[in-house]
Amino acid sequence: MVNIENLHKKFGKNEVLKGVDLSIKDGGIFAVLGPNGSGKTTLIKSVLGMVIPDQGTINVQGKNIKKNPNYRHQIDYLPQIANFPSNLKVKELIRMIKDLRKITNEDERLIELFKLQPFLDKKLGNLSGGTKQKVNLVLTFMFDSPLIILDEPTTGLDPISLIRLKELIQVEKAKGKTILITSHIMSFVEEVSDEIVFILEGKIYFKGTISELKTKTNQPDFEHAIASILLENHA
Amino acid sequence: MLKILKYSFFDLMRSRWSYVYFAFYLLLGVVLLFLNNDLSKAVITLMNVIIVLVPLIGTIFGVMYYYNSKEFTELLLAQPLKRSSIFLGQYLGVALSLSMSLILGLGIPFVFYGLFKSNAIWDFSLLLITGSFLTLIFTALAFNIALSNENKIKGFGYAILLWLFLAVIYDGLFLMTLILFEDYPLDKLSLIGTMLNPIDLSRTLILLKLDISALLGYTGAIFKQFFGTSFGLIVSFIMLIVWVVLPVLRIMFKSKRKDF
Numbered sequence: 001m002v003n004i005e006n007l008h009k010k011f012g013k014n015e016v017l018k019g020v021d022l023s024i025k026d027g028g029i030f031a032v033l034g035p036n037g038s039g040k041t042t043l044i045k046s047v048l049g050m051v052i053p054d055q056g057t058i059n060v061q062g063k064n065i066k067k068n069p070n071y072r073h074q075i076d077y078l079p080q081i082a083n084f085p086s087n088l089k090v091k092e093l094i095r096m097i098k099d100l101r102k103i104t105n106e107d108e109r110l111i112e113l114f115k116l117q118p119f120l121d122k123k124l125g126n127l128s129g130g131t132k133q134k135v136n137l138v139l140t141f142m143f144d145s146p147l148i149i150l151d152e153p154t155t156g157l158d159p160i161s162l163i164r165l166k167e168l169i170q171v172e173k174a175k176g177k178t179i180l181i182t183s184h185i186m187s188f189v190e191e192v193s194d195e196i197v198f199i200l201e202g203k204i205y206f207k208g209t210i211s212e213l214k215t216k217t218n219q220p221d222f223e224h225a226i227a228s229i230l231l232e233n234h235a
Numbered sequence: 236m237l238k239i240l241k242y243s244f245f246d247l248m249r250s251r252w253s254y255v256y257f258a259f260y261l262l263l264g265v266v267l268l269f270l271n272n273d274l275s276k277a278v279i280t281l282m283n284v285i286i287v288l289v290p291l292i293g294t295i296f297g298v299m300y301y302y303n304s305k306e307f308t309e310l311l312l313a314q315p316l317k318r319s320s321i322f323l324g325q326y327l328g329v330a331l332s333l334s335m336s337l338i339l340g341l342g343i344p345f346v347f348y349g350l351f352k353s354n355a356i357w358d359f360s361l362l363l364i365t366g367s368f369l370t371l372i373f374t375a376l377a378f379n380i381a382l383s384n385e386n387k388i389k390g391f392g393y394a395i396l397l398w399l400f401l402a403v404i405y406d407g408l409f410l411m412t413l414i415l416f417e418d419y420p421l422d423k424l425s426l427i428g429t430m431l432n433p434i435d436l437s438r439t440l441i442l443l444k445l446d447i448s449a450l451l452g453y454t455g456a457i458f459k460q461f462f463g464t465s466f467g468l469i470v471s472f473i474m475l476i477v478w479v480v481l482p483v484l485r486i487m488f489k490s491k492r493k494d495f
Contacts, residue, residue: 049312072315083310085246
């Protein structure tokens with residue numbers, strides 16, 4: 001599905017990615033973890049083509065992503081911070097994105113799922129953080145693409161919406177889709193993900209299942225396993 | 236690209252500023268006609284205003300729109316769209332809506348005053364054409380500056396400096412070189428110097444078309460010889476087009492290499 005080879009990226013003097021090699025197979029939920037500033041978002045944005053790597057190649061579904069924006073038809077992306085044009089209404093934004101990508105009717109079901117009907121005629125600038133995130137989720141999930149990338153999907157969600165999101169992710173997984181998630185909520189990651197990819201200082205430190213990580217670090221639970229990696233490398 | 240153009244255009248059409256800009260030109264046109272009581276004279280006065288104001292508005296609007304629509308741009312970047320079409324669409328959206336405000340704002344009062352029956356119609360159309368060119372040029376330059384500067388304040392600063400340089404400082408430097416080298420033949424130099432600044436180029440183009448070049452003395456005669464002919468007119472328009480194309484190419488080049 002996604003193949004990354006020897007990916008390097010510098011922002012000025014700050015070397016964020018230092019040779020990332022990663023291959024993600026078809027189907028399943030993969031969590032990309034790492035401390036703040038480890039390069040998770042940069043890695044994801046490189047796959048999306050929003051950040052242009054200094055070195056290395058990225059293949060999505062066997063095709064090199066350079067100079068070919070059409071591969072993004074295969075990706076649904078949920079950005080980390082929901083920044084929308086504030087003078088647009090929710091309804092208008094959804095209609096515009098549909099117009100730009102393709103026609104779908106999934107949005108109605110998702111609006112119903114996240115109870116967004118009362119907000120459809122409100123301007124995006126007047127919405128609360130959690131409501132914006134729900135709009136963000138609708139925009140992401142309304143296209144039926146084989147690869148879904150979620151950057152901090154739980155931000156600002158209330159418990160009911162969080163449960164709905166988890167269900168939604170499982171439904172998409174059952175369709176055989178590949179889902180990439182970054183999150184700082186360890187319990188969420190442990191609950192939903194099949195495999196984790198741990199990034200540390202711009203390199204892949206660990207890739208495998210959660211039980212493999214527990215054995216490797218000799219820790220009884222996931223949260224402590226992650227903490228022990230961080231402690232070892234900063235001590 | 237056309238879809239992005241459409242959304243940017245309508246976004247701007249709904250904003251208050253397009254109306255303010257439109258209303259300003261409407262008022263300017265009406266007042267000038269009322270005070271001058273003569274179409275050709277109004278055109279000359281109008282030229283002096285347009286030549287300075289249009290570049291300023293184009294620059295400020297361009298920079299402001301780019302920074303304000305950052306969120307919109309990031310949203311679009313994650314969609315399956317080409318980068319060049321996102322930025323070109325936004326650029327054309329701004330430039331075309333500004334040109335439209337200019338053309339309609341000035342056109343309406345002049346048409347009602349009886350433009351089509353007078354012989355000032357060509358001078359007036361030339362004024363509107365150069366005005367639109369200046370909008371296209373300075374909006375493109377503004378987008379270039381904004382693309383190269385993440386920092387809003389810096390971007391605004393450079394944009395204002397660019398306008399100040401081309402509208403005021405350039406003329407000063409130009410005049411000083413002419414005085415310094417007055418012992419040498421300067422016709423070619425001053426012709427080239429005029430060509431290299433879109434504001435000067437537009438001003439000269441309109442002045443000579445208005446047939447008041449007699450006021451300009453010997454250099455005026457040389458200018459008239461050049462700009463007055465159809466060859467000169469074509470060369471000037473080619474220069475204006477080059478002034479649009481180069482910054483637009485840089486927008487495409489720069490946007491392909493930028494990280495978001």
